[in-house]
């Protein structure tokens with residue numbers, strides 16, 4: 001009989017692990033606490049418009065590029081429809097009102113920025129040479145085996161993004177522009193390792209697309225495939241305990257009291273949540289518990305989901321990272337008076353070719369401490385002071401949007417909001433953290449989360465293993481599935497798929 005694997009959480013990591021393992025003959029049961037599967041792949045409809053919660057745009061998805069190869073292996077290509085962002089301006093970095101466009105492709109990227117900074121062409125080339133050197137030599141991210149890791153200059157792993165960018169140019173404005181996409185990884189000055197910046201820059205620079213109709217199609221497609229291979233995906237199935245005997249995990253208990261027994265277990269949740277589910281088993285040492293409890297997490301966010309009046313706002317096929325004229329690395333260190341120092345503005349892609357946008361999101365950093373006082377309240381019943389808090393923050397963010405895009409307020413039909421509590425509720429991520437555990441180049445081992453645990457048949461997956469984002473999580477899932485199947489074997493399967 002096939003070995004049975006129970007997966008806790010149906011985020012992207014859980015679904016991709018489920019797909020790979022089902023394809024390799026395992027019996028899969030995915031247990032999801034929410035009514036809708038997918039974690040950050042969930043979408044929702046407000047005021048008649050559909051919104052993304054966590055995958056607004058994706059990269060490296062043209063024929064032959066890494067995400068395209070993974071999509072082919074995961075049978076996603078027939079289901080996922082894409083709309084390209086502007087090849088000459090997939091991202092726009094706005095510093096103090098001045099716009100800088102990021103173009104796809106290494107040469108275009110350098111040449112376009114050199115238009116604004118003609119004296120800096122050689123430095124821009126040096127910048128991109130290093131980005132390429134890092135990404136080409138991070139083997140898993142180019143779907144090669146670990147054996148080639150020795151080609152990577154290990155100094156890159158211990159260098160911070162900010163230190164690297166400062167070493168590239170003394171030009172303050174160019175430093176701001178090159179750092180301006182840091183909300184994509186919750187970058188922290190002096191801490192976020194250079195390889196994270198490099199992977200994300202390169203990922204979107206190769207090609208950048210939005211998913212037409214919403215990224216929930218990825219969850220639906222993977223679930224359809226998992227079910228077709230005999231697997232089970234259950235919603236409203238919250239795991240409340242992982243039960244162990246003296247040597248290994250034996251089952252999980254659901255909120256309903258039901259027990260699901262299996263041969264192997266994979267958690268697709270924040271490592272702190274995994275430890276909570278394990279209770280006081282002595283299979284997990286105190287030193288590990290303390291290390292995970294001490295890990296710092298990336299910041300959370302406050303989002304305004306905007307529904308436009310019909311056919312009033314032209315569809316914007318760039319993402320705009322608005323920063324004030326201060327230091328972009330300071331955007332996490334706001335005060336009540338200076339919130340928000342930066343925000344990301346993106347249109348939702350509801351159609352493959354409509355010239356108008358139906359909806360948009362404006363996402364600003366927000367620390368969990370701002371909403372901590374409501375953390376023990378229930379969704380929808382947090383009280384009028386919470387509603388007032390959200391209204392004030394939304395008006396502040398929309399006011400800034402109006403300043404940057406005069407007249408846009410007249411075209412807004414309705415809006416809704418989410419706070420760090422929303423992400424905590426929906427995904428269980430610690431303190432609503434956007435991208436999970438914060439990687440620190442000064443303490444790489446302390447912030448590392450392994451796919452293995454001390455419990456021999458319990459593994460972890462999701463954005464805290466490897467890296468966040470669609471590619472980071474898919475590669476992490478490949479590493480987790482590789483624990484049972486052999487990573488080289490999984491890579492060979494991806495290569496065989498084309």
Ligand SMILES: Cc1cc2nc3c(=O)[nH]c(=O)nc-3n(C[C@H](O)[C@H](O)[C@H](O)COP(=O)(O)OP(=O)(O)OC[C@H]3O[C@@H](n4cnc5c(N)ncnc54)[C@H](O)[C@@H]3O)c2cc1C
Pocket residue numbers: 008009010011012013014031032033034037038039040041053054055056057058237238239240268269273301363423426427428429433434435461462463464467468469470471473
């Ligand atoms: C605001 C925002 C914008 C983003 N934008 C992008 C983007 O444009 N492009 C990109 O590539 N990435 C983006 N990301 C990152 C990306 O969304 C995430 O890295 C990725 O989706 C995380 O996947 P995951 O597998 O770790 O699981 P998660 O999405 O965190 O899902 C975990 C799942 O586990 C379930 N769960 C938790 N506890 C239990 C339990 N006890 N029992 C059962 N189920 C449980 C949760 O309900 C959830 O469904 C964004 C993230 C955020 C927050």
